Amino acid sequence: MGHPLTMANVIQDSNTSQYHLPREDRLELDHDPIAKLSWMIVHIAFQMLNATPRYIFSHRWGYKRNGQWSGMINDLNTGRADLGTNCVASSDRLSVVVFTDSIAKFKVKFVFRQPPLSYVSNIYTLPFSLNVWFATILSIVTSTFTIFLATKWETLRLGKSQTQLDGNIGDTMLLTMSALSQQGCSLEPKKISGRIMLFVIFTAMMALYAAYSANIVVLLQAPSSSIKTLEQLANSKMTIAALDVDYNRFVLKAQKDPIRRLIYKRIAPNTGKEQYYSLNEGVERVRQGLFAFHSIMDSVYRRMEATYLETEKCDIMEVDFMNALDPFVPVYKHLPYLELLRVTFKRIRESGIQEALHKRIYVPKPRCTEKMSTFSSVGLLNLRPVVLFMVYGISASIIILLVEILVHKNSNRSHKRISSKILKYFED
Template identity: 90%
Template sequence: MLNLFKKLSNTGVRSSSIFQERHSLQDHALLYLVDLDCPDSDAALNVSSLHLRLPYRWLVLHQKMHQNSYNIRYLWNLPLFIDSDFVLAIRNGDKFMLSELHKPSTNGPTYSNPRGYYSGVFVDTRSNKLFFRRRQDVMGHPLTMANVIQNSNTSMYHLPREDRLELQHDPIAKLSWMHVHIAFQMLNATPRYIFSHRWGYKRNGQWSGMINDLNTGRADLGTNCVASSDRLSVVVFTDSISKFQVKFIFRQPPLSYVSNIFTLPFSLNVWVAIILSVIISTFTVFLATRWEIMSLGKSQTQLDGNIGDAMLLTVSALSQQGCSMEPRKISGRIMLFVVFTALMALYAAYSANIVVLLQAPSNTIKTLEQLANSKMTIAALDVDYNRFVLKAEKDPIRHLIYKKIEPEKGTAQYYSLNEGVERVRQGLFAFHSITDSVYRRMEETYLETEKCDIMEVDFMNALDPFVPVYKHSPYLELLRVTFKRIHESGIQAALHKRIFVPKPRCTRKISAFSSVGLLNLRPVVIFMVYGITASILILLVEILLHKM
């Protein structure tokens, strides 16, 4: 043994006779060497089953001329699961015959496959050098998937049949099962399934739902779910086979709800030019009427030549209302005709822009903070993950949104899918749900004009969901590689396009009739209130001055 350690050291290989782990990052480079002819070989093999599996490797030596049948039988009883890299080298003279031992199923028999032989030069006789290729046949061993059903119990009937019916219910579970079923077929495994109504959250030290099924051994893998730090203590996340997203979906509020549309038709320079035009028109009308008074005298239908009447006439022309008093001379009338004609074109352009702006959506809500500070009603789909996910966030903005959904006083804003999508269609309503289910319902019920202002905001900022597998499952690497092959072959993309519905596209922006409410005319109403208030105050001042 000492000579062996010296030779290993000379070749740069560290060795030790102490069975002690130093660092988990070195596990893949660790090889256990056991000689069955040693008296304590049984004790060396009597270790935890985790050490007999990947990433650890084993090389067990045995002398055929001193064969101990007890030791050989003992090897066949070891928990050498399908991911074990356990090599038995039997010496016969100067030649070593190497074979691999593993069990395709946890309770099945142990199989021996030739690895090669060594007689001065190693000859590899493996059918394939890739570990996955040699172990991809689990020989019909049953593998169980835990499927999360939350929308409808009818999914328990449609999911195993893969009939693509009622895809609006539990699309994530159905798509995940399609991928996993293909993976089971590639591994020659017997597919089995169970159902759960929760993804799995830890409360009072106990897991619930799908994660509990994995932790207790009822299932080998589960439906695609979002990775979290607490779940990593129980499961390992392999690959993303059903890339769903959970977001707030809403229609952008009308522009009149967030801006004063009566100031938007013209730019600042145009407004300045209009003011200057009104001032110039007022001054020219004042000069014309003043000259008429001096030459013709006053009359009841003639402007009296003061600046107030000139201003009133110009404002009347600006608003296309007209005035009962007008100039009598041809020069004044030509001037008045020019003012009315020019301001008529301006009035028509302004009115047309107002009509367009009344129907235009805004683009003001793009972030979570803007959504939280808006006047929109914020709600969520009535499923368990929304209650856990929304409550778990401690960020001030996200906590504010959670308080709007679940206020301390009042009714919680949780709705069914159909009711939530209908409220989104009516406007000023943000709905937190899996996007696929919402978009599928929108494609069925929305008009083309109602699809053009759909917006989404991410609340979780999470990575793509992944397939959870029991942390100590011997089939972890096989499933991981199989999912990669499904992705690389294009099967995953084909199934995704077949099942999922993307965000509705606005193919044609068709103008639709929309009624105008008081909220659209809020600036006008405020202006009228100010005007009425000012007129009443002026009236009171005039009465007071008259009595004095």
Template identity: 65%
Template structure:
């Protein structure tokens, strides 16, 4: 058997002793199943090692596929099924199931939506606008009445009424206020009503600031997102990116391997840490990533993990040389091993499944400029509007 090891050279010394489980779990599990099949066939188990699954370059095969093609091995490690490989090998059974894909945490809701409009529905926002407009009109009428019958801070113009209403809407207060009882009662009602809305709004904002989104679920959405895309720095990733010609995968490949600058490839520990920090998608066999996630992530950080399949191929299976005399014998042995539950037992022993979100707990979440960008935009908007109003007032005064 040709065993493919890419994580660590020490794997060749720990194929069966369950040591260094974080390295090459697929190769270890494949070898254990194949060794059982060899013994069932009364064959002497032997192995060789390769550091590449096997890809065609300049018309020649490399790695494990080349070992099988040239008779150095009778079969290989569980691997992905590619059309080119079907010309030289036949696939049998899936003895060490694994997935390859992008793993990332869903970005915060504030990253993909304006959370400052989400606490209330459209109908509530319209009701608030109507309430504020009505309050402005009533305060204007009250101030006009006060200017006729007594002393007041309000001059009976629309701008003063708007200023008082906006102050109530933003819960800031205002130095201008009515003097008569009717105007003060009206102002108290406005502040009380908007205070209750303000409390409900603030409570919703706190929740939304910590809420993950569900905006990125497909390969197309991932290619259009602003997430940093990278790959595990192992041999197969340097070949996988660039094997496809469809626009979505080409766009992803350009982000992983940009034309200018360094390609985004990281070793497994650094890649998983970047996943934990967020806004980062890491392409790898998912098993070693989840193993590291279990060791380093908090419980609340496991709840928004998502994986997206980049290759979208058939389930990986064991390659055997075409027209091999052992093909049917191995196929029967693999099915017997699967039916007896041995493959399932080995799978649970060597592979880590996707971490389950046991409980969604609340935790401290810092707020950065990215979360407040819509609010910060109000400042330049306000400056522009105030300058426009200043120009209009000067033109009006001169005319």
């Protein structure tokens, strides 16, 4: 009979939602999509019940602090509103409101791009299997031994020249390593048998080198699958942040288990800058990589669809932080039309109207349609194993140099001491 019913709408993203929401013009859907979808469905329910729709706005879902409720829950508890925007049911809220049906499901999770494979493992050992590495080492040892025998035989028959391998095992190993790294060597066999061996070695190592290099290029651009759980995210080196809205500051802080407390401490440390960002900045940082962002998925995915390249959508991952049930519509505890609303919401869902509005408003997770490779720059972090290998090699060479200098000086001292003793003996 046209009785007025009032809905409390939670607006947190933008004040412009207060203009677009009652008009249902579907503009700026990246701002407060949950409130806008909830209002559309509740408005239909009001029309089915022949009620006069009214609305008020709140900037907080409603949390209990010092015995007092805030935001939307306070509006329902005091009777200023009859029902509110979909929200997560909690034991505290159940004491003051009644939850009916779920009309606007939403997901609040961490979303990030999986880190590159080079950030979580040594890609320079991945191109070949263990058997191939063993076969490569065996080939190097065999090549060194055969060329050593061939050059030893040449030296015995032809004598030694300036550019000829003289059967020295160290020089032979140097030649083999030059073939492995596709470098040249000033020393080489002179007879046809040794040169054929050398040609075969360089040809085999060239094929091995080409396959290895091609695999490295692919692995440098390949994403990993190292982060799948909340614990792995907490222990990762990624920057963990959250959308700068009211519910994140309450929800993240309210968790008690150690893993979630660790994540919250990384977002809001006791000292230093808090990791809260706007939607646009957070999504852009996710695109750049090594950044996990906690927000409502619909707003994040809508922004991704507008700004991401197709290849940047292929490694998007999400991890649930709250592990909460689906949200439900909170209703004033003493509302006489509670049962009518419950039945009406079920009719809207069963008729397909709710699902149609969901598909019209919500944006699903971006699909990976193209997995083509694109150019990506390589930084020092990608080359960390190579840089460490070079540092170890330089350090080892310096140590060997110092040892050789000490040995040479001791040898000279010993020769001088022996020579002086001999001269003294003959003088006596």
